[in-house]
Structures are given as C-alpha cells and as structure tokens.
Amino acid sequence: MILKRNFFIILLAFVFSFAACSEADRSTAITEERETDTVAEAEAKNEKSERTRNILFFGNSLTAGYGLEPDQAFPALIQHKIDSLYLPYKVVNAGVSGETSAGGKSRINWLLKQPIDVFVLELGANDGLRGIDPSETYKNLQTIIQKVREKNPEAQIILAGMQIPPSMGQKYTNEFRNVFINLAEEENVALIPFLLEGVAGMPKLNQADGIHPTVEGQKILAENVWAVMEDMLKVPAVQ
Template sequence: MNKLIFFSLFCWTIGLVSCNNNKQEAAVQQPAATQSDSSAAEQPIKTILFFGNSLTAGYGLESSEAFPALIQERIDSLNMPYKVINAGNSGETSAGGNSRVDWVLRQPVDVFVLELGGNDGLRGIPVAETRKNLQSIIDKVKAKYPEAKIVLAGMQIPPNMGAKYATDFRGLYPELARKNNIMLIPFLLEGVGGEVKLNQRDGIHPTAEGHRILADNVWEVLREVV
C-alpha cells in the first residue's frame, strides 16, 4: 500500500515538474516573438522622390491618378516601408530642374527618380545642353545623398526636329545611365506615346488610363531597387 502511494506521489511530482518546464519554455519563447513583431513595426520609412515635369505632376488629372500616386498604392499593397513624394513641375526643362533640385534635396531621399528632358526635346534644345543639365542633377543627388539609388526615365521624341536630333536625344538617356551606373527606364511612355485613346486632347499628356501604363513601366525597374 505504501509502495502504491509512493509511486503515485512520484508520478504526480514528475508531471508537475514537466508542466512547469513547459511553462518556462513558453515564457522564454514569447518575448522573442514579441521582439520580432516590434522590430518589423519600427522599420524606418524611406523616401522615393519623383523629380520631373508635367508627366510626373499628372497634368490634367487628379493627383491620385498620376503614376507616382499609383506607385505609392502598389507599395502600400505590398507593405513596403516607402513613401512617395511627387516633385513634378509642369513645363519644366532640364535647366529648370537643375536650378530647382537643390531646394528639393533639402529633405532626405533614398530613391531619386529623374524624369526630365521631354520639354527640351519638344523645344529643340541642343542635346548637349540637356545632357549637361541632367548630369548636373545626378551629380547633386550623389553629392548630397551618396547612398541614394537613382533611376533615370528615358524619353523619346517624334522626328519633327530631324531624324538626327531625335536619334541623339533618344541615345542620351542610356548613355547617362551607363556613365553613372544608375537604373534606366528605357522609355517612360512605352505603350502610351502616340496612342490617341491613352492621351488627352493635346496628344502629349496621358489620360488616367495612360498613367496606369506609365506606372507599370516605372515599376518594372523600380521594384529592383526598393
């Protein structure tokens, strides 16, 4: 009888110790999970700055319809820690952008998307001048934020100014991308330029539907750097 009581007490003690050990292990493991969740929540927000002309600004549309806003929607849907700033200025040339960029760079920038030059081409500004201005903008970004990633949006123009001018203009974007080792969107208006139904009455500025295609063109490259 005493042996039976002793055996029962022994089993009960073992069970109690095992239960306590399990509770201790759970208590040790729980803070680790909480700490991981906290780290994810405290991940710093980075900035993507779109610097361009009326295409970036979303001329003729609500700001929410312009491609930078659509990029923000995509980023949010993926829970990525980035905020988008639209620094587009309608009518801006590369020279105007070169004068304005110092003011824009007062805020921290992690990704800089440069979309300028289109107005230069439409006005027949010498390609060498456009190249010089775009290079200066790139240099200023690199000097202020050496770790920032730069994406250059390529542009093309109709041969109104002559075939040679159009060819030289188209070539300056891949040339700058190679020289500066930065990412290139081959042609921002791919699938939109020249498509009547995707452009507003002026035939230059994309509709809301056109901007959705622009956002796809941009994301194809931007996703590699965010």
Template sequence: MRNLLLSCSFLFTVLFFSCKENNKQQTNSEPVKNKTSEIQNNEKEDEKRTILFFGNSLTAGMGLESQEAFPALIKERIDSLGYDYKVVNAGLSGETTAAGKNRLDWVLTDNVAVFVLELGANDGLRGIPLSETRKNLQEMITMVNEKNPNTKIILAGMQLPPNMGEAYTSGFRDIFPDLAKKNDLELIPFLLEGVAGKPELNQEDGIHPTAKGYEIVAENVWDVLKDVIEKKPTS
C-alpha cells in the same frame, strides 16, 4: 439644524463643481490624445525613406487628378505590398532640365532613398541643344550623389516625335542610356512605352496620358523600381 442644512448645501456645491471640473478635464483630454496620436503618426511618416519623383508635367499628372498620376499609382502599389517608403511627387509642369537643376536643392533631403529623374522632354520639344540637356541632366545626377551617395537614382528615358528631325531625335534618345551607363544608374528605357502615339491613351494634346495611360506608365516605372527598393516590414 440650520447649521446642518448649510453644511450639507456647501458640501453638495463642492461635489457638484468637482464633478463638473473632472468631466471637463476628461473631455479636454480627448483632443490632446488625438493630437498626440496625429503628431506621432506624422513623425513616423517623416522617418520613412523617401522615393522622390522629380520631373515635369508627366510626373505631375497634368490635366488629371493628382491621385491618377503615376507616382500616386506607385504609392498605392508600395502600400499594398507593405514597403516602408514615403512617395513624393515633385513634378512641375513645363519644367526644363535647366529649371530642374535650379530647383533641385529645394526638394532634396538626406532621407531620399530613391530619386527618379524624369526631365528632358520639354528640352526636346523646344529644340534645346542636345549638349545642354545632357549637361544639365549630368549635373543633377552629380548633385544627388553629392547630397547622399547612398541614394539610388533611376533615370527615365524619353523619346521625341519624328517631326523634330532624325539626327535630333536619335541624339536625344541616346542621351538617357548614355548617362545611365556612364553613372551606373538604373534606366527606364522609355517612360511612355505603350502609351505614346496612341490617341485612346492620351489627352487631347496628344502628349499627356489619360488615367488609363498612366496605369501603363506606372507599370513601366514599377518594372525598374521594384528591383531597386528594399522591402522592410512596417511597424
């Protein structure tokens, strides 16, 4: 009888710890499944073709939340329409064309399908020689083409306030359509069309758009971008 009780006790102990170990393994398997799913989603996101917005504070969305800047608004539009693209905001406040040229290699990847170049405004406001601005923009265009000839480039046109002088402002304005024509690029005629010079659509500095202003800027960009990107069903 005593031996029978000992055997039953031993069997109960084995069953108890076996069940406990199984429960532990099931509990631990959930984070593994979740982690695997997260990794797969990240890999899927990385495989998407990229629309890269490369610019200064106008692209970065200075003074606002990142989701209010026009690249984020473009991403919302793309996602809602089922376009299979990833959007990257590579805007950096205060950047000139010279600084952008030096930074470009760091952000360019083989997966960039569309490259939106928005630089030059800070050159103009600082009175940098027009020939230098033109040269830097051309070199960036060449760098993108050399990295991946299949990348579609969109150039964002800019204009300056009249206080910079008629010769300089008109010469600056002409840089963008000239380069677009020379390199067979798509052109946003004026990024801030409908926003520039309107106090109610700009922040206190009179340069950077408000959230409402960026909604108009996003439309200016989308008017050109929509004909450049290709719609592919998401899987």
C-alpha cells in the same frame, strides 16, 4: 605576538576582499557598459531598418499628372502599389508642368534638404520639344544626378528615358534618345528605356493634346516605372 599575527592576517583578508569586490564591481560595470552599447547599436540598426524611406519623383507635367487628379498620376499609383505590399516607402511627387532640364537643375537644391533613398529623374521631354541642344540636356541631367549623390551617396537613382517624334529631324531625334542611354551608362544609374512606352502615339491613352496621358495611360507609365523600381525597394535585413 599571537594577537598581532591574527590582526595582520585579518587585515590582509580585508584588503584582498576589498580588492576582489572592487574588481568584481569594475568587471560588472564594463559588462553593463558593453551591454548598453550593444543595445544602443541594435536600436540604431532597427531604427534605420524600420524608418520610412523617401522616393522622390523629380519631373515635369508627366510626373505632375497634368490634366488629372493628383492621385491619378503615376507616382501616386506607385505609392498605392507600395502600400499594398506594406513596404516602408513614402512617395514625394515633385513634378512641375513645363519644367526643363535647366529648370530642374536650378530647383534640385531645395529638394535635397530632405533625405532621399530612391530618386526618379523624369526630365528632358520639354527640352526636346523646344529643340534644345541635346548636349545641354545631357549636362543638366548629369549635374542633377551628381548633386543627388553628393547629398545622398547611397540613394538609388532611376533615369526615365524619353523620345520625341521625328518632326525635329532624324539626327536630332537620335541624339536626343541617346542622351538618356549614354547618361545612364556613364553615371551607372538604372534606366527606364522609354517612360511612354505603350502610350506615346496612342490616341485613346492620351488627352486631347496628344501629349499627356489619360488615367489609363498613367497606369501604363506606372508599370513601366515599377518594372525597374521593384527590385530596389527591398529593405535590407538587420545584421
């Protein structure tokens, strides 16, 4: 009788011991799983924080640096400034000489295959020089902005304002200037009031055609852009 009781006690002890070990193993597995998830989340955040971000300059000959070397155009000068500050951004120059807002609208889809963190839209000048209806320019630029947002909802967008000489008539000149002011407000994007501020109409800062900036003129364009862009390039801290 005593032998049976002792055996029963030993059996119970074994069962409880096994259950305790199983619970401990289960607890350890859960803890390890949580730790793995935490590490994975931290790595994902670090990767997002540390990855190189893309700045796309989408424009015409002003962006392309017509008549100059590629590294003398203002997008390249922005890249130099970024590099000097050790910021994780790569500039992509998508400027095409002669581009209109309609041409840009047709071309933007191909460029949206890559992720965009900052988008600088510099189009419209050729529309003005050709006397295109400002309402058409407005619609084309608006479509480009909306397409960028559809693919890159978190992208920062900068619109480069443009003005034209009064040779087209004061009414047209005013309507054209207001395209950029009104569009920036409606689409809630940052505005460079006038990309060519300090350069337009200055012979020593423009090439022989009187339209395209010289090397020194491009430096001023870069400063005009940087004044608006600088605060956008702060990399958010990992939470």
